[in-house]
Amino acid sequence: MSRIGNKIINIPDGVTLNIKNSVIDIKGPKGSLLVPFHHEMEVKDDNGSIIVSRPSDSRKHRSLHGTVRQLIFNGVQGVSEGFSKELELRGVGYQANMQGKYLVLQLGFSHDIYFEPPDGVEIKTNRTEIIVSGINKQLVGEVSAKIRSFRKPEPYKGKGVRYKNEFVRSKQGKTVGGAGA
DSSP, X not given: OOTTTTSOEEOOTTOEEEEXXXXXXXXXXXXXXXXXXXXXXXXXXXXXXXXXEOSSOOHHXXXXXXXXXXXXXXXXXXXXXXXXXXXXXXXXXXXXXXXXXXXXXXOSSSSOEEEOOOTXXXXXXXXXXXXXEESOHHHHHHHHHHHHHTSOOOTTXXXXXXXXXXXXXXXXXXXXXXXXX
């Protein structure tokens, strides 16, 4: 029994839904989003709430049940509140700036990194912090992971791009004057 799949999704004020075939068009104050779902799952609009049900208890339908419900819930939450991820830069001279629509990162390389965010994602910076926000949770996560991948936090000094409040396990490093010296 899927506990997540059985939860009812309440639709907040200002959010409208249109269910056609295997796609839900969700419109809200932050924008609109198309959420596709598996054609075998049953999605019903029930006066201000959405109910997701499965046709049988087969393994495939059980696995899809919670996933489809959560994707729809993320879409509703995205158009009403939005999603954001915060990144921070640690390291001497590491900084981020916006030049037009490009994010310009200085991460200790001999060149600057120019990153153009995709449509639907907004990036704000203040020198050592980057805030990635948008209505699509998956896209916000992908963009923030891409920015982090330019210079992942290294385990010796902790320099690099990391998520806010991310714990980076540090290593001790080599000792001077070891056994071979």
